[in-house]
Amino acid sequence: MSKTRIALIGCGGISRSHAAGYQRLSDRVEVAYCVDPFEKNAQERAEQLGAKPVASYEGILGEVDGVDICTPHHLHYQAAKDALAADCDVLVEKPMANRREECVELVELAAARDRRLMVAYVLRYMPAMAKLKEVLEAGTYGDLIQVASSVEARVTGEHLPWAAKKDQLGGGVLFSHGCHTLDLMVWFAGRPRRVAMLGNNVNAEWMEGEGTAQVIMEFGSGALGHHTSSWALAHKNAIPSMRVWCRDGFLELRGNNLVALRGTETETLYESPQGDVPAMSRQIEHYIETIRTRACPLTDGATALASLDVIWAAYESRETSQFVELT
Numbered sequence: 001m002s003k004t005r006i007a008l009i010g011c012g013g014i015s016r017s018h019a020a021g022y023q024r025l026s027d028r029v030e031v032a033y034c035v036d037p038f039e040k041n042a043q044e045r046a047e048q049l050g051a052k053p054v055a056s057y058e059g060i061l062g063e064v065d066g067v068d069i070c071t072p073h074h075l076h077y078q079a080a081k082d083a084l085a086a087d088c089d090v091l092v093e094k095p096m097a098n099r100r101e102e103c104v105e106l107v108e109l110a111a112a113r114d115r116r117l118m119v120a121y122v123l124r125y126m127p128a129m130a131k132l133k134e135v136l137e138a139g140t141y142g143d144l145i146q147v148a149s150s151v152e153a154r155v156t157g158e159h160l161p162w163a164a165k166k167d168q169l170g171g172g173v174l175f176s177h178g179c180h181t182l183d184l185m186v187w188f189a190g191r192p193r194r195v196a197m198l199g200n201n202v203n204a205e206w207m208e209g210e211g212t213a214q215v216i217m218e219f220g221s222g223a224l225g226h227h228t229s230s231w232a233l234a235h236k237n238a239i240p241s242m243r244v245w246c247r248d249g250f251l252e253l254r255g256n257n258l259v260a261l262r263g264t265e266t267e268t269l270y271e272s273p274q275g276d277v278p279a280m281s282r283q284i285e286h287y288i289e290t291i292r293t294r295a296c297p298l299t300d301g302a303t304a305l306a307s308l309d310v311i312w313a314a315y316e317s318r319e320t321s322q323f324v325e326l327t
């Protein structure tokens with residue numbers, strides 16, 4: 001089988017980790033183009049990957065099998081749409097696009113052209129999270145009572161000027177960063193039936209969207225969910241917290257490991273080995289596999305849209321100061 005050809009679109013911060021994922025797959029993948037109007041970034045990433053730096057994706061989409069979109073959020077939609085229309089498979093960084101209509105259009109276009117549309121919810125590719133999903137699905141610890149997640153960070157506008165603008169970021173910290181663990185909560189517990197949100201901008205006055213968000217939700221089963229995300233804190237947890245309480249045990253992500261507590265006993269359900277493959281590289285490998293096998297990605301467009309719907313319902317709740325029901 002010939003190598004899968006990729007164009008990396010957007011060569012800023014996160015593209016470095018994507019590039020490391022492609023380097024690991026150099027027997028199967030050729031990153032042919034690194035696309036960025038900011039020449040220095042395109043050059044730097046192209047040198048890392050042995051690719052050709054270009055300022056725009058115009059004229060190159062016909063030469064690659066797939067694209068990997070790592071641009072600011074407000075540019076995801078157009079790049080994904082152009083790539084799908086050119087019959088490329090698409091991996092797009094989260095969130096898929098800033099508006100629901102745009103996401104729906106991308107999902108429909110991918111289906112119509114039989115293309116992969118995958119959204120980079122990297123935490124789903126952590127083995128500890130996959131293990132958590134497995135034990136919840138098996139019912140090993142009994143009924144789910146509640147699930148809580150938190151994302152704790154300090155982000156300022158210096159390096160991400162586009163994040164200050166709500167129309168570019170698509171919202172605030174919940175949309176941009178909290179979307180990862182909210183997506184996990186929906187994966188674990190299903191679609192909530194109602195949701196409510198509060199937010200503020202304390203120590204995040206630089207951004208138009210909320211800098212701190214708190215969301216509560218009630219799932220179809222009656223289980224409860226609590227999520228908090230913040231870019232306004234004095235510390236950063238590189239790995240978010242995920243805690244799940246079931247009738248017969250408490251499950252917690254500790255670093256890259258998953259532990260279960262039952263009474264006074266603690267059991268490690270997943271222990272990350274030394275030199276474990278990073279989740280980002282696993283995610284890139286999954287994308288390449290889906291291009292080659294035509295399988296549906298774990299985090300396809302429809303799946304990503306389902307968890308974005310929860311965020312948009314949360315924003316509606318913040319505006320109306322009411323619970324919002326999800327149909």
Ligand SMILES: NC(=O)c1ccc[n+]([C@@H]2O[C@H](COP(=O)([O-])OP(=O)(O)OC[C@H]3O[C@@H](n4cnc5c(N)ncnc54)[C@H](O)[C@@H]3O)[C@@H](O)[C@H]2O)c1
Nearest residue numbers: 009010011012013014035036037038041070071072093094
């Ligand atoms: N999964 C994660 O943990 C994680 C972490 C950080 C960022 N992200 C996501 O990655 C994406 C990019 O974020 P970032 O932090 O790398 O931002 P960034 O600002 O560092 O990089 C964005 C890059 O896109 C380039 N760009 C702008 N317009 C372009 C265009 N028309 N065509 C091609 N390139 C263009 C910019 O010049 C810049 O180099 C966002 O979706 C963000 O949410 C994910």
